[in-house]
Amino acid sequence: MANPFAFSLIATDGAARAGEIATAHGIVRTPAFMPVGTQAAIKGVHHDDVREAGADIILGNTYHLMLRPGAERVAALGGLHAFMHWPLPILTDSGGYQVMSLSPLRKVTEAGVTFRSHIDGAMVELTPERAIEVQILLGSDIAMQLDECVALPAKRREVERAMNLSLRWAECCKRRFEAAPANRALFGIVQGGDDQALRERSARSLADIGFDGYAIGGLAVGETQEVMLKIVGATAPMLPAEQPRYLIGVGTPADILEAVGRGIDMFDCVLPTRNGRHGLAFTRFGPINIKNAHHADDPRPLDAESRCPAARDFSRAYLHHLFKAGEALGGTLLSVINLFYYQDLLAGAREAIASSRFADYAAQTKEQWTAKRDIHAS
Amino acid sequence: MANPFAFSLIATDGAARAGEIATAHGIVRTPAFMPVGTQAAIKGVHHDDVREAGADIILGNTYHLMLRPGAERVAALGGLHAFMHWPLPILTDSGGYQVMSLSPLRKVTEAGVTFRSHIDGAMVELTPERAIEVQILLGSDIAMQLDECVALPAKRREVERAMNLSLRWAECCKRRFEAAPANRALFGIVQGGDDQALRERSARSLADIGFDGYAIGGLAVGETQEVMLKIVGATAPMLPAEQPRYLIGVGTPADILEAVGRGIDMFDCVLPTRNGRHGLAFTRFGPINIKNAHHADDPRPLDAESRCPAARDFSRAYLHHLFKAGEALGGTLLSVINLFYYQDLLAGAREAIASSRFADYAAQTKEQWTAKRDIHAS
Numbered sequence: 201m202a203n204p205f206a207f208s209l210i211a212t213d214g215a216a217r218a219g220e221i222a223t224a225h226g227i228v229r230t231p232a233f234m235p236v237g238t239q240a241a242i243k244g245v246h247h248d249d250v251r252e253a254g255a256d257i258i259l260g261n262t263y264h265l266m267l268r269p270g271a272e273r274v275a276a277l278g279g280l281h282a283f284m285h286w287p288l289p290i291l292t293d294s295g296g297y298q299v300m301s302l303s304p305l306r307k308v309t310e311a312g313v314t315f316r317s318h319i320d321g322a323m324v325e326l327t328p329e330r331a332i333e334v335q336i337l338l339g340s341d342i343a344m345q346l347d348e349c350v351a352l353p354a355k356r357r358e359v360e361r362a363m364n365l366s367l368r369w370a371e372c373c374k375r376r377f378e379a380a381p382a383n384r385a386l387f388g389i390v391q392g393g394d395d396q397a398l399r400e401r402s403a404r405s406l407a408d409i410g411f412d413g414y415a416i417g418g419l420a421v422g423e424t425q426e427v428m429l430k431i432v433g434a435t436a437p438m439l440p441a442e443q444p445r446y447l448i449g450v451g452t453p454a455d456i457l458e459a460v461g462r463g464i465d466m467f468d469c470v471l472p473t474r475n476g477r478h479g480l481a482f483t484r485f486g487p488i489n490i491k492n493a494h495h496a497d498d499p500r501p502l503d504a505e506s507r508c509p510a511a512r513d514f515s516r517a518y519l520h521h522l523f524k525a526g527e528a529l530g531g532t533l534l535s536v537i538n539l540f541y542y543q544d545l546l547a548g549a550r551e552a553i554a555s556s557r558f559a560d561y562a563a564q565t566k567e568q569w570t571a572k573r574d575i576h577a578s
Numbered sequence: 579m580a581n582p583f584a585f586s587l588i589a590t591d592g593a594a595r596a597g598e599i600a601t602a603h604g605i606v607r608t609p610a611f612m613p614v615g616t617q618a619a620i621k622g623v624h625h626d627d628v629r630e631a632g633a634d635i636i637l638g639n640t641y642h643l644m645l646r647p648g649a650e651r652v653a654a655l656g657g658l659h660a661f662m663h664w665p666l667p668i669l670t671d672s673g674g675y676q677v678m679s680l681s682p683l684r685k686v687t688e689a690g691v692t693f694r695s696h697i698d699g700a701m702v703e704l705t706p707e708r709a710i711e712v713q714i715l716l717g718s719d720i721a722m723q724l725d726e727c728v729a730l731p732a733k734r735r736e737v738e739r740a741m742n743l744s745l746r747w748a749e750c751c752k753r754r755f756e757a758a759p760a761n762r763a764l765f766g767i768v769q770g771g772d773d774q775a776l777r778e779r780s781a782r783s784l785a786d787i788g789f790d791g792y793a794i795g796g797l798a799v800g801e802t803q804e805v806m807l808k809i810v811g812a813t814a815p816m817l818p819a820e821q822p823r824y825l826i827g828v829g830t831p832a833d834i835l836e837a838v839g840r841g842i843d844m845f846d847c848v849l850p851t852r853n854g855r856h857g858l859a860f861t862r863f864g865p866i867n868i869k870n871a872h873h874a875d876d877p878r879p880l881d882a883e884s885r886c887p888a889a890r891d892f893s894r895a896y897l898h899h900l901f902k903a904g905e906a907l908g909g910t911l912l913s914v915i916n917l918f919y920y921q922d923l924l925a926g927a928r929e930a931i932a933s934s935r936f937a938d939y940a941a942q943t944k945e946q947w948t949a950k951r952d953i954h955a956s
Binding site: 239240241242243244245246264268269273276277278283284285496497499513514515517518521522524525527528529532533 | 619620623642646661663874875877891892893900902905910911
């Protein structure tokens with residue numbers, strides 16, 4: 201069977217791109233936002249709401265899923281799509297980032313990383329080959345190479361070492377991925393911290409190896425937005441134009457608009473659901489902290505013109521009450537509202553790019569976040 | 579405007595009754611199960627799922643709502659229906675039961691009960707008149723009289739004192755309720771513990787005062803199912819046949835079937851949602867504890883023939899995983915599955931009563947809970 205994976209550029213507008221990624225489980229419209237389904241669930245949100253919000257693709261975390269319920273178990277249950285009853289495309293990360301951020305004990309060697317599970321304390325080895333094997337077992341449409349992600353700020357020597365190791369792992373992953381079913385795609389990950397020379401070397405080397413798409417990793421790990429956007433702006437043009445570009449772990453609505461303007465096609469971030477659970481709503485009028493006391497008597501919905509029923513139907517007073525009363529429904533509703541907001545932000549970007557007015561769209565969107573703040577915001 | 583509240587008996591089958599309660603917010607098909615929306619939310623479940631499950635009416639807790647967000651605030655926001663965006667009928671309890679069970683300090687006098695709020699420690703007075711006033715402010719379709727509920731076992735003298743006090747409060751409530759908008763109904767509550775003579779005196783006295791419906795309170799408070807059903811079976815026939823009968827706080831699917839067979843029309847209970855959050859699913863094949871390890875590899879849904887999408891679409895392995903991984907979605911899905919189960923149980927009872935086969939329906943339902951246990955259950 202021919203690999204259904206393909207990226208089609210539909211329109212460009214400056215550096216911004218609109219396109220479609222075809223996968224075995226359907227089309228992903230780009231630029232795309234991928235809600236994060238860490239443990240085979242988008243936290244607190246029913247799959248139906250994720251789809252209704254407009255997500256074409258979700259992300260699953262290899263680190264979490266390999267530890268619990270286990271990759272072999274998921275495979276025996278028909279793969280991640282069947283296991284979690286999500287019929288649309290899935291991208292899985294390689295597990296590298298979570299090993300670095302979650303494991304209480306880890307050792308990185310040429311062969312891979314050995315770490316202590318944060319769940320049961322067992323020692324687990326994650327090699328580039330095993331990272332791919334796990335993702336093949338999970339059955340994701342898009343797999344990611346194993347990489348080593350260094351928190352910033354970091355010494356150049358350390359960033360360079362991790363970047364070079366990630367490149368060698370990229371080759372191991374590519375080799376192991378040859379055994380994958382033909383309907384899967386593998387992305388390489390550009391590392392190099394905030395050093396543009398290292399980023400360039402990483403990007404060129406990955407392109408030489410050849411992947412189905414390219415991610416920019418190692419950002420949103422402590423650096424300023426200015427540094428992040430500088431690296432993105434300089435790195436994206438070095439990546440093959442005919443393949444999708446994914447900025448890992450980014451970010452706020454503002455980050456995403458800026459990165460789309462620099463040629464990024466795919467995003468993932470926990471912000472819409474994590475902030476939602478903590479009472480922060482993303483709206484056209486900017487972020488609103490629904491826990492603030494002045495919402496207690498406010499009969500207005502968060503956004504009467506939203507496409508999201510929860511943003512239209514429930515008053516700010518009611519949402520405020522749910523958080524004050526500790527009702528989990530509050531976090532669920534705000535998570536859904538935020539997922540709709542992110543999807544609509546990207547849908548607006550796609551339309552704007554297709555009609556060559558992305559710069560105006562980004563400027564107007566940002567202006568609205570602040571212009572109406574006096575009457576709407578927190 | 580004429581009071582739209584009316585109860586129509588559609589069919590009887592032995593002591594079992596099927597009917598309809600008309601309210602200003604719609605029809606309640608009886609026997610009815612009312613999901614509990616303690617703090618203006620059914621815990622962890624979206625309103626849409628509560629409606630989809632088939633609930634015609636939900637219950638709100640006066641004690642909780644008067645403390646937070648406050649009855650006057652809810653009234654200013656348009657009443658409980660508008661506040662929580664629930665357009666169908668709502669019954670509110672009187673707050674008496676929660677004062678007894680939740681308040682760390684309370685004092686019962688002839689005038690009412692004074693208690694310390696479990697939220698902020700403030701001293702609050704709840705008189706029969708205030709209980710009605712709060713419910714008028716909330717705007718519930720059915721209000722309940724303030725009563726004093728005694729935990730069983732208890733001395734007869736204590737049960738009798740509380741029963742007599744509840745009768746005097748019933749008169750105060752009735753009087754105060756005369757100021758309520760005409761589209762509301764008020765129910766009296768039979769007390770008397772496990773003493774049938776006291777129950778009879780309470781029931782007759784309440785009927786003399788005259789209410790729109792009658793509840794049996796003070797059960798499911800520590801007594802055996804046998805005692806509970808004996809009291810229900812003896813008390814229900816003493817209540818006016820032309821008005822609805824509500825058994826407060828009951829119960830398991832078995833309790834409900836037994837009570838329907840004894841002439842009860844309305845139920846409320848936290849079991850479907852509370853047990854759902856704790857991993858217990860009610861199914862046609864009996865209760866299933868999804869946290870048990872042997873579900874981890876089970877690809878079967880909880881019930882492939884359920885009307886509930888979550889019971890059909892998600893495997894036991896996936897639901898098990900959600901609980902093991904601490905994903906709140908697990909509790910939400912099982913709560914929804916249980917609400918569908920309870921509604922379908924009552925819908926089946928209504929149909930069976932209408933076709934004079936309720937005894938068979940109850941027997942077959944109970945048989946199925948155990949007959950298929952070897953292949954399906956926990």
